[in-house]
Amino acid sequence: MPKSPMIGARVPQQWQQQINAIALASGRKEAEVVREALGQYLGKTxxxxxxxxxxxxxxxxxxxxxxxxxxxxxxxx
Missing domain, CATH: 1.20.5 (Single alpha-helices involved in coiled-coils or other helix-helix interfaces)
Known part of the structure; x- marks a missing residue:
């Protein structure tokens, strides 16, 4: 199975803290939270x-x- 492409971006410290808090609260990884947020933004949820x-x-x-x-x-x- 081909790997998904990797995209990186710098975010403000506060965003990272919020992403981490959401990940901890939902039992998911930070990457999953970011993918979901991008999906919502792109209308791909x-x-x-x-x-x-x-x-x-x-x-x-x-x-x-x-x-x-x-x-x-x-x-x-």
Whole structure:
């Protein structure tokens, strides 16, 4: 399978920090976040991948809410 072409660009430090934060929050790599952003800009987004990402984040939020409720019971709230 042929490799995808590589494109590089310098961005402000603040952008890189935001990209990193999004990547950490969504469990993805920075490169995936940048590809998705470029795809949105170019009108090339895959609705399936966006729905999948949303579903994944919803699952993670539900799991975190369940864990938080369990912690609340442990500390007597």
């Amino acid at each position: 895959d609705p399936g991948s966006v729905k999948g990402a949303i579903a994944s984040l919803e699952d993670r939020v539900t799991d975190l809410e369940r864990k938080l409720a369990g912690l609340g019971r442990l500390v007597g709230e």
